[in-house]
Amino acid sequence: MPSRDRPRALYGLALICLCLAGCQARSVWLFHPHGAVAAAEFHYTVIDFAIMILIVGPLLVATALIIVRYRKGRNARYDPHFKKSRVLEALMWGVPIATVGVLTYFSYQAVYLADPYDPTAIPRSLAEKSRPPPTAGRTSHFAAYPRSNGTVRHGPQVDVNVITTDWQWVFIYPRTGITTVDRLVVPVDTPVHFRLTSATVVNDFLIPELVGEIDIMPGMRTKLAMIASRPGNYRGYSANFSGGGFSWMGFTTTVVSRRAYRAWTRKAARAPDRMTYAAFDKIAKPTINLAEKPMYFSRTQKGLFDHVIRRVLTGRVYETPLRMTENMTKPLYVKVLH
Numbered sequence: 001m002p003s004r005d006r007p008r009a010l011y012g013l014a015l016i017c018l019c020l021a022g023c024q025a026r027s028v029w030l031f032h033p034h035g036a037v038a039a040a041e042f043h044y045t046v047i048d049f050a051i052m053i054l055i056v057g058p059l060l061v062a063t064a065l066i067i068v069r070y071r072k073g074r075n076a077r078y079d080p081h082f083k084k085s086r087v088l089e090a091l092m093w094g095v096p097i098a099t100v101g102v103l104t105y106f107s108y109q110a111v112y113l114a115d116p117y118d119p120t121a122i123p124r125s126l127a128e129k130s131r132p133p134p135t136a137g138r139t140s141h142f143a144a145y146p147r148s149n150g151t152v153r154h155g156p157q158v159d160v161n162v163i164t165t166d167w168q169w170v171f172i173y174p175r176t177g178i179t180t181v182d183r184l185v186v187p188v189d190t191p192v193h194f195r196l197t198s199a200t201v202v203n204d205f206l207i208p209e210l211v212g213e214i215d216i217m218p219g220m221r222t223k224l225a226m227i228a229s230r231p232g233n234y235r236g237y238s239a240n241f242s243g244g245g246f247s248w249m250g251f252t253t254t255v256v257s258r259r260a261y262r263a264w265t266r267k268a269a270r271a272p273d274r275m276t277y278a279a280f281d282k283i284a285k286p287t288i289n290l291a292e293k294p295m296y297f298s299r300t301q302k303g304l305f306d307h308v309i310r311r312v313l314t315g316r317v318y319e320t321p322l323r324m325t326e327n328m329t330k331p332l333y334v335k336v337l338h
Contacts, residue, residue, distance in 0.1 A: 036125035167245030183294030187261035204239035
């Protein structure tokens with residue numbers, strides 16, 4: 001490298017290091033899964049990334065070496081009679097075939113472990129509960145993923161119906177009749193099965209540390225399942241742009257012990273408000289919950305989830321006022337829930 005170009009390279013390297021100095025590993029939720037499904041997704045993501053590096057890395061190095069070695073002025077050896085090389089052909093055909101085979105093997109495992117409707121990672125994690133979690137104590141993400149010993153413990157599960165609006169989250173617990181808005185509470189080490197739909201536009205349900213994202217579509221029902229391995233508060237949000245209030249369309253997922261969950265259920269069951277069709281229509285109107293203050297309803301009208309789907313299919317629309325789109329810069333028109 002010419003001496004006059006070295007300062008530029010050093011300045012560029014310093015700039016990159018300065019930009020990366022603000023990145024903290026703990027702030028990247030995907031790197032710290034606290035659920036069996038999220039751990040399985042992260043495990044195979046690392047494998048895919050490593051395989052990509054094994055392919056792209058040598059190609060970048062070879063490209064640089066070829067440019068340096070065969071650039072003009074080096075007087076490199078030229079063979080006008082060169083026709084073929086068995087080594088090069090073996091590399092050009094063998095490496096892609098081997099790569100596809102390896103990726104197929106890992107993808108086959110990942111598809112079943114993280115299947116949104118029936119992830120095998122959940123029963124496997126319950127069966128392996130006495131052992132370290134998938135990503136704990138691992139020396140390499142290429143190690144075989146823990147396998148079940150064939151005795152899966154069948155225990156309680158939590159069912160939650162999820163309805164998205166503009167721009168809030170409605171969580172219905174059909175077994176207890178409780179409904180919450182912008183707050184999801186689930187017990188630790190307990191399978192949670194979601195049914196999801198939208199009353200307005202397409203959204204994406206995502207809790208990075210617990211489960212991957214899935215589309216939520218109006219007039220349709222989607223399923224998802226997860227299990228949390230550690231108590232705490234986790235951030236959930238929509239991963240699909242849905243209008244002016246999208247930036248504030250988040251919710252808190254609180255994972256508690258089973259005893260604490262039962263206590264929370266009894267407390268929420270004493271809420272004075274009830275979730276009826278009329279109450280849902282008010283909540284479904286475009287609302288930006290800037291304070292992210294949750295709401296609780298002690299009783300939910302039976303069949304509300306299916307009722308919302310039918311209403312959407314028959315043309316029910318919750319129109320967004322223009323003041324919440326074109327004039328979003330005016331804070332006077334942004335509704336805050338207190």
